[in-house]
Amino acid sequence: MPPESLSCKECRTTYPLEARYVCEQCFGPLEVNYAPRTDADPDALRRRIQAGPHSLWRYSDFLPVSAPPKGTLAAGWTPLLRVDRLAEALGLEEVWIKNDAANPTHSFKDRVVSVAMARARELGFQTIACASTGNLANAVAAHAAAAGLESFVFVPADLEEQKVLATGVYGTNLVSVKGTYDDVNRLCTELSAEHEWAFVNINLRPYYSQGSKTLAFETAEQLGWTMPDAIVYPTGVRPATPIVNTLPTTTTLAESPTLIANETGFPDLIVPAGMTKDGLPVTISFFGPAFSEGKLISYGYDFEQATHARRLPVHTPALAGDTITIP
Numbered sequence: 001m002p003p004e005s006l007s008c009k010e011c012r013t014t015y016p017l018e019a020r021y022v023c024e025q026c027f028g029p030l031e032v033n034y035a036p037r038t039d040a041d042p043d044a045l046r047r048r049i050q051a052g053p054h055s056l057w058r059y060s061d062f063l064p065v066s067a068p069p070k071g072t073l074a075a076g077w078t079p080l081l082r083v084d085r086l087a088e089a090l091g092l093e094e095v096w097i098k099n100d101a102a103n104p105t106h107s108f109k110d111r112v113v114s115v116a117m118a119r120a121r122e123l124g125f126q127t128i129a130c131a132s133t134g135n136l137a138n139a140v141a142a143h144a145a146a147a148g149l150e151s152f153v154f155v156p157a158d159l160e161e162q163k164v165l166a167t168g169v170y171g172t173n174l175v176s177v178k179g180t181y182d183d184v185n186r187l188c189t190e191l192s193a194e195h196e197w198a199f200v201n202i203n204l205r206p207y208y209s210q211g212s213k214t215l216a217f218e219t220a221e222q223l224g225w226t227m228p229d230a231i232v233y234p235t236g237v238r239p240a241t242p243i244v245n246t247l248p249t250t251t252t253l254a255e256s257p258t259l260i261a262n263e264t265g266f267p268d269l270i271v272p273a274g275m276t277k278d279g280l281p282v283t284i285s286f287f288g289p290a291f292s293e294g295k296l297i298s299y300g301y302d303f304e305q306a307t308h309a310r311r312l313p314v315h316t317p318a319l320a321g322d323t324i325t326i327p
């Protein structure tokens with residue numbers, strides 16, 4: 001199912017599949033459009049996916065590239081671990097943890113960078129860049145090094161030394177900017193207009209954000225093409241949006257899973273997850289420090305409340321490229 005065009009999420013104006021992220025008509029964000037699927041045989045699609053590589057490129061039919069890239073770091077296809085003792089402690093029948101720390105630079109940013117970089121190479125870019133506060137910098141530096149491309153990573157000057165070191169070992173051009181992350185982002189936006197550089201989270205953003213949905217596809221496939229009753233996911237990161245939008249459409253199951261956000265800070269992302277009666281987002285800490293200490297700590301709400309969160313409709317219409325239909 002090849003990608004067809006970029007289109008504005010607001011006014012639907014379409015653009016060619018180039019390094020572009022904002023609508024010229026209304027300044028709305030752009031997203032990738034795919035041709036409608038024509039799979040006559042969903043079973044054949046399942047077999048093709050299952051015979052694919054042990055990386056996110058097994059879903060290349062659903063990603064915005066002409067062909068899976070060769071000779072790059074393999075992100076995705078991370079373990080889904082059944083954790084019975086945690087389930088018992090929580091009073092739940094079954095709990096699984098998707099361990100995205102098994103990615104090449106130990107975070108889910110490897111997914112989005114893989115996809116953005118593959119598209120950047122197809123577009124002929126020789127330099128890969130990003131604005132980051134840590135994990136993204138790592139992923140860009142590592143994936144660029146593996147592909148033999150030059151990279152520039154822009155970070156706030158007060159970034160922790162450990163993060164700077166971790167990124168530096170990949171031999172990137174690390175640029176420390178005096179200012180906040182927003183200042184770094186603004187600088188990178190200006191630079192993307194001046195240089196022929198692929199900023200993965202700026203001018204390549206429509207492609208970049210597509211990498212996130214592979215997390216949902218993998219979860220469904222690893223559970224035998226079913227979805228769990230509820231999913232707890234991190235929302236402190238904007239690329240979580242496609243995860244939220246993708247989950248309910250990943251399978252043909254009538255019931256979409258309840259989505260539980262685990263961080264505050266981006267209320268626009270928390271909306272589809274669950275709200276309390278007084279309209280506040282349900283938030284629990286599941287993957288953070290509280291989890292490693294062996295107990296769950298909620299930020300304002302207890303787990304009982306979170307698991308009974310009201311399911312809200314997901315307003316974003318599903319795109320052809322975001323839906324795998326498996327019988």
Ligand SMILES: [Zn+2]
Nearest residue numbers: 008011023026
């Ligand atoms: Zn527009």
